[in-house]
Amino acid sequence: MKNDSLKEIAEVIKKAQSIMLFPHENPDGDALGSCSALCRCLRNMGKTAWILTDDDVPANLNFLGEGMRTLDENIIEEPDLCICVDCGDPGRIEKRYEKFRAGRKTICIDHHMSSGFFCDYNYIDPEEAATGQIIFDLLRELEHKPDKETGEDIFAAVTTDTGDFQYSNTQKKSHLIAAELYDWGVDFNKVSVEIYENVRPEKIMLKNCAMATLKLMGGGKGAMVSVTQEMLEKTGASMDESEGLAQDLRSISGVEYSAVLKEYEEKKIKVSLRAKRLGNVATMAEALGGGGHIKAAGCTLKMPIRQAEETIEKALSSAIKELEQK
Amino acid sequence: MKNDSLKEIAEVIKKAQSIMLFPHENPDGDALGSCSALCRCLRNMGKTAWILTDDDVPANLNFLGEGMRTLDENIIEEPDLCICVDCGDPGRIEKRYEKFRAGRKTICIDHHMSSGFFCDYNYIDPEEAATGQIIFDLLRELEHKPDKETGEDIFAAVTTDTGDFQYSNTQKKSHLIAAELYDWGVDFNKVSVEIYENVRPEKIMLKNCAMATLKLMGGGKGAMVSVTQEMLEKTGASMDESEGLAQDLRSISGVEYSAVLKEYEEKKIKVSLRAKRLGNVATMAEALGGGGHIKAAGCTLKMPIRQAEETIEKALSSAIKELEQK
Numbered sequence: 001m002k003n004d005s006l007k008e009i010a011e012v013i014k015k016a017q018s019i020m021l022f023p024h025e026n027p028d029g030d031a032l033g034s035c036s037a038l039c040r041c042l043r044n045m046g047k048t049a050w051i052l053t054d055d056d057v058p059a060n061l062n063f064l065g066e067g068m069r070t071l072d073e074n075i076i077e078e079p080d081l082c083i084c085v086d087c088g089d090p091g092r093i094e095k096r097y098e099k100f101r102a103g104r105k106t107i108c109i110d111h112h113m114s115s116g117f118f119c120d121y122n123y124i125d126p127e128e129a130a131t132g133q134i135i136f137d138l139l140r141e142l143e144h145k146p147d148k149e150t151g152e153d154i155f156a157a158v159t160t161d162t163g164d165f166q167y168s169n170t171q172k173k174s175h176l177i178a179a180e181l182y183d184w185g186v187d188f189n190k191v192s193v194e195i196y197e198n199v200r201p202e203k204i205m206l207k208n209c210a211m212a213t214l215k216l217m218g219g220g221k222g223a224m225v226s227v228t229q230e231m232l233e234k235t236g237a238s239m240d241e242s243e244g245l246a247q248d249l250r251s252i253s254g255v256e257y258s259a260v261l262k263e264y265e266e267k268k269i270k271v272s273l274r275a276k277r278l279g280n281v282a283t284m285a286e287a288l289g290g291g292g293h294i295k296a297a298g299c300t301l302k303m304p305i306r307q308a309e310e311t312i313e314k315a316l317s318s319a320i321k322e323l324e325q326k
Numbered sequence: 327m328k329n330d331s332l333k334e335i336a337e338v339i340k341k342a343q344s345i346m347l348f349p350h351e352n353p354d355g356d357a358l359g360s361c362s363a364l365c366r367c368l369r370n371m372g373k374t375a376w377i378l379t380d381d382d383v384p385a386n387l388n389f390l391g392e393g394m395r396t397l398d399e400n401i402i403e404e405p406d407l408c409i410c411v412d413c414g415d416p417g418r419i420e421k422r423y424e425k426f427r428a429g430r431k432t433i434c435i436d437h438h439m440s441s442g443f444f445c446d447y448n449y450i451d452p453e454e455a456a457t458g459q460i461i462f463d464l465l466r467e468l469e470h471k472p473d474k475e476t477g478e479d480i481f482a483a484v485t486t487d488t489g490d491f492q493y494s495n496t497q498k499k500s501h502l503i504a505a506e507l508y509d510w511g512v513d514f515n516k517v518s519v520e521i522y523e524n525v526r527p528e529k530i531m532l533k534n535c536a537m538a539t540l541k542l543m544g545g546g547k548g549a550m551v552s553v554t555q556e557m558l559e560k561t562g563a564s565m566d567e568s569e570g571l572a573q574d575l576r577s578i579s580g581v582e583y584s585a586v587l588k589e590y591e592e593k594k595i596k597v598s599l600r601a602k603r604l605g606n607v608a609t610m611a612e613a614l615g616g617g618g619h620i621k622a623a624g625c626t627l628k629m630p631i632r633q634a635e636e637t638i639e640k641a642l643s644s645a646i647k648e649l650e651q652k
Contacts, residue, residue, distance in 0.1 A: 164490035165504065166522065168515035172508035175501040178491065182498035189494035196492065197577045197602060201542065204578065208534050216527065251523045252530065276523060277515075 004121045006134070009107055010141035012121055016080035018048045022100055024087035026240075027057055029064070029160025029195060031086035034109075034131045036065035037153035038085065041144040043068070050075050054095040058240045060198040064156055073099045083107045086131035088115020088124050089291065109134055113282060113293055129169045132157025136177050151184030152191050160195065163247070168295060206237035210245055216255075217313060218320035223249040224312060226261040228305060239264060246272040246296070257281065257319055259312045261305065269301045269308035278323055284315055330447045332460070335433055336467035338447055342406035344374045348426055350413035352566075353383055355390070355486025355521060357412035360435075360457045362391035363479035364411065367470040369394070376401050380421040384566045386524045390482055399425045409433040412457035414442060414450050415617065435460055439608060439619055455495045458483025462503050477510030478517050486521065489573070494621060525567075532563035536571055542581075543639060544646035549575040550638060552587040554631060565590060572598040572622070583607065583645055585638045587631065595627045595634035604649055610641055 013019070019042055023031035035051045042049035051069045073096065082103030088110035090097050100106065108119040111128040128134050132154050144150065158177060162170040165178075181188075209231045215224045227242040242262055249258035257279050260272045271288070273281035274296055281297040288311070290299025301308040339345070345368055349357035361377045368375035377395045399422065408429030414436035416423050426432065432445040437454040454460050458480050470476065484503060488496040491504075507514075535557045541550045553568040568588055575584035582605050586598045597614070599607035600622055607623040614637070616625025627634040 159491070163518075164492055166485070166490055166515070166518040170514060172505050175505035175508075179498045179501035179505065182501075188496060189492070192489075192492040193603060197581075198579045199577045200579050201540070201546075204537060204540070204574075208537060211530060211534060214527070214530070220527075248530075251525045253524045253526050255523075277519060 003123050003125070006123060006138050006141045009109070009121050009123055010138060012105060012107065013042070013081065013083075013142065014045075016047065016105070018076045018079045019050075019081045019083065020076055020079045020099070020103065021049065021051045022082060022084045022087065022093045022096055023051065023053060024089075024092040025054060025094065027053060027055075027061070028086075029061055030130045030132055030157045032057060032061050032064035033153045033155075033157030033160070034135045035085050036068060037132065037135050037139065037150045037157070038083070039065060039068040040147075040150045040153065041139050041142055044144065045142065048076060052096055052099065054093075058243065059200075060195050061156075063194050064153060079103045081105050081107065083109060084119060085109050085135075086111070088112050088118070088122075090118055109138070112291075127171075129167075129171050129174045130158045130161035132161065133171075133173060133177060146184040148185040148187070151181040151186035152188075155181055155186055155188060156191050156195060159191070169293070200237070200241065202235050202237040203241035205235040206231055206241055207245065207248075209235060210242060210260075211248070214249075215313070216252075218257075218317055220252075220254040221256045221320045221323070222313075222316040223252055223255045223258045224261070224309065224316065225249060225259075226263070226305060226309060228263045229266075246274045250274045250276055256323060257316050259316060261308055261312060263305045267302050267304055269303065269305055270298065271301060271308070271312055272296075272298045278326075279319060281319075284319055288315065329449050329451070332449060332464050332467045335435070335447050335449055336464060338431060338433065339368070339407065339409075339468065340371075342373065342431070344402045344405045345376075345407045345409065346402055346405045346425070346429065347375065347377045348408060348410045348413065348419045348422055349377065349379060350415075350418040351380060351420070353379060353381075353387070354412075355387055356456045356458055356483040358383060358387050358390035359479045359481075359483030359486070360461045361411050362394060363458065363461050363465065363476045363483070364409070365391060365394040366473075366476045366479065367465050367468055370470065371468065374402060378422055378425065380419075384569065385526075386521050387482075389520050390479060405429045407431050407433065409435060410445060411435050411461075412437070414438050414444070414448075416444055435464070438617075453497075455493075455497050455500045456484045456487035458487065459497075459499060459503060472510040474511040474513070477507040477512035478514075481507055481512055481514060482517050482521060485517070495619070526563070528561050528563040529567035531561040532557055532567055533571065533574075535561060536568060536586075537574070540575075541639070542578075544583075544643055546578075546580040547582045547646045547649070548639075548642040549578055549581045549584045550587070550635070550642065551575060551585075552589070552631060552635060554589045555592075572600045576600045576602055582649060583610075583642050585642060587634055587638060589631045593628050593630055595629065595631055596624065597627060597634070597638055598622075598624045604652075605645060610645055614641065 021035045023035045082100045106119040107121045110124045113126045115124045245260045258274045262270045275281045285297035285299045288299040347361045349361045408426045433447045434445040436450045439452045571586045584600045588596045601607045611623035611625045614625040
């Protein structure tokens with residue numbers, strides 16, 4: 001399959017009047033920032049446009065798409081166009097997929113490696129550090145007049161998905177976009193404070209609890225922690241506040257692979273996997289029924305937490321052995 | 327006083343044969359990255375150049391200036407030129423100041439607000455996000471041929487002093503420099519992994535201990551933690567591994583002011599102060615005999631830790647009251 005051009009996609013968008021945007025489930029800064037920027041642009045063009053999510057979004061990302069997000073599928077009865085943003089897999093908009101298919105036309109805009117071409121029009125580029133960068137280019141095709149708020153959405157998308165310009169996916173383009181956004185009047189520090197300096201003390205307590213379960217394996221090359229329902233009760237934190245642990249593990253000296261296990265329900269353990277320099281967690285996640293990027297991927301295990309810990313420990317250990325044999 | 331131009335400073339450098347570089351005490355990524363880049367350039371120009379420190383540097387910054395750093399004052403007997411880098415205050419090169427003054431000529435290159443003009447030639451620009459950015463410009467005046475290693479030094483300086491392009495001091499220029507460094511062949515991820523993903527498990531344990539002392543005040547607008555000698559003994563961590571706590575406190579929702587107290591000796595407590603949106607900790611630090619930037623400053627208190635905690639709690643509380651009255 002081949003990508004349609006952003007020019008073609010812009011033409012399809014221009015012809016539609018009612019448009020619904022679909023970020024992936026458990027949306028992150030890139031998904032929400034990208035949707036927010038695109039939705040703002042569409043509304044400026046005089047279109048009826050909404051971002052449909054199937055869950056509340058994390059508190060620190062609440063400013064993205066504020067007033068443009070909805071949980072109501074019927075806010076537009078029969079949308080001319082449904083756009084899947086930062087998501088190239090129907091499974092990641094599962095609960096909203098029926099509505100998505102009800103769009104007269106569908107578009108997929110994404111940068112994930114494992115994305116398929118499942119829409120009428122598709123633009124998927126795994127080279128791009130963030131979907132926000134593709135949206136930045138698309139806005140130009142849509143002749144969007146630069147403004148502060150849209151710039152802040154784009155910055156939020158790019159800075160979160162590049163790990164603040166530190167991950168290996170960061171491109172020259174990421175910095176050039178950030179530099180250009182200075183001319184849009186963006187208040188960068190405001191965005192950073194919203195995203196990163198909005199941590200509830202409860203989250204800090206949860207992190208301390210989780211880090212106490214730290215298990216190192218394979219001579220320190222693997223690291224694993226768990227977040228349980230019991231910890232949430234004890235600290236008063238919510239599960240989405242366990243975000244960031246994967247990066248903390250990755251930061252430990254010598255660790256090549258890390259895993260964070262989150263007990264959402266008794267037999268529903270979501271696992272975040274990270275690789276530092278050499279490993280590939282996309283393969284590992286796929287083998288466990290999930291997917292993602294080479295350095296950041298995930299899966300869901302339908303088993304009790306202890307069993308999940310054993311499964312992941314085994315997967316990490318064998319990945320470490322493989323690394324050592326290379 | 328007025329700055330000399332970088333062109334003039336480059337001329338002075340070109341005429342010198344033996345040059346010593348002086349980063350500030352407890353050197354950070356900007357001080358060491360800037361020295362490393364400049365030293366590399368000077369050696370490429372055929373000069374005898376060394377970076378003189380008065381302490382070992384933090385393990386995660388050890389790659390900056392490797393093979394160019396020394397603790398030996400007499401490595402050059404009578405240097406033609408001494409350059410104070412990322413430091414505009416003789417007090418921050420106190421132990422090496424006599425040697426500094428022994429230079430036939432002296433230069434100061436810095437970006438701190440509280441810097442004075444105490445050298446023969448001075449270039450101090452508080453607008454610059456990092457001294458590394460000034461060095462980037464200076465390298466151009468010195469006709470330095472771009473190379474990977476020097477680029478990595480500059481990136482380390484800029485990314486650490488801008489808080490990974492998140493602090494309010496970050497400029498369009500910071501991103502444009504990072505973008506240009508892609509053409510120098512820099513391995514950005516390598517630098518990030520060195521600086522940020524090199525954390526000993528002992529450091530994580532120390533952080534957990536320190537966060538257990540978290541004290542919120544002024545209705546959650548102030549936050550304070552302490553790191554004591556007892557904690558170092560218990561965890562096996564070193565004091566420089568307590569770095570990063572100030573940022574952790576700043577990240578708590580609602581916190582405007584934060585303080586990290588570090589017990590170096592029984593009556594030598596170093597205090598890091600941070601302000602988030604509205605406050606000015608430079609003034610607070612100066613009142614306590616220290617100095618720094620508006621959003622990040624520090625001081626040293628010569629008293630026992632409990633007394634220091636009281637002193638800082640009082641200073642934070644009155645600063646919070648002032649904020650509320652504004």
